[in-house]
Amino acid sequence: MVPKLLAISLWTTLMPVYFRGAVEHHSHPDDPGFSNEYKVLIPLFNLNRHVHHHEQPRLPWYLLEFRTPAPLNTWHYFTHWFRVYVKQDYVLMRPMARGGSASGRTSDEQDRNPG
Numbered sequence: 001m002v003p004k005l006l007a008i009s010l011w012t013t014l015m016p017v018y019f020r021g022a023v024e025h026h027s028h029p030d031d032p033g034f035s036n037e038y039k040v041l042i043p044l045f046n047l048n049r050h051v052h053h054h055e056q057p058r059l060p061w062y063l064l065e066f067r068t069p070a071p072l073n074t075w076h077y078f079t080h081w082f083r084v085y086v087k088q089d090y091v092l093m094r095p096m097a098r099g100g101s102a103s104g105r106t107s108d109e110q111d112r113n114p115g
Contacts, residue, residue, distance in 0.1 A: 023072065023080040024050045026090040034096040038072035054096050 023038050035050045047053075048071070049064040072080075083089045 019077055019081050020047065022084040022090075023077050025093050026080060026084045027093050028089065029091050031093060033068075034093050036072055036076075036093075037066050037068045038076050039074050040077060041074055 024036055027033065027036060033051075035054055037050050038048050040048050046061050046064040049066055051067040052059070052064045055067065080090065
């Protein structure tokens with residue numbers, strides 16, 4: 001019984017993480033961004049607002065907002081995995097510039113002038 005419960009726990013934990021890793025940090029080779037944001041049916045701690053999390057990692061999860069003008073649709077959460085690992089259309093996105101943000105401002109400038 002215990003091995004089955006452990007297997008179920010691992011499966012239900014690892015699969016969403018596996019899907020999230022594909023959609024958050026993979027895109028077409030020419031994409032200038034460092035991360036994707038996406039819509040979900042049941043948001044859990046606003047983890048899908050990924051760019052804001054990278055810009056301000058100490059900000060509480062309930063204050064995270066979308067930073068991209070058009071986040072990916074819900075179905076990308078599942079189709080991205082296929083395009084990353086099976087078709088290999090997408091590649092790992094480049095890292096965020098040190099001390100920068102999606103808008104190109106440093107994190108100090110972002111804190112002083114959030115607009």
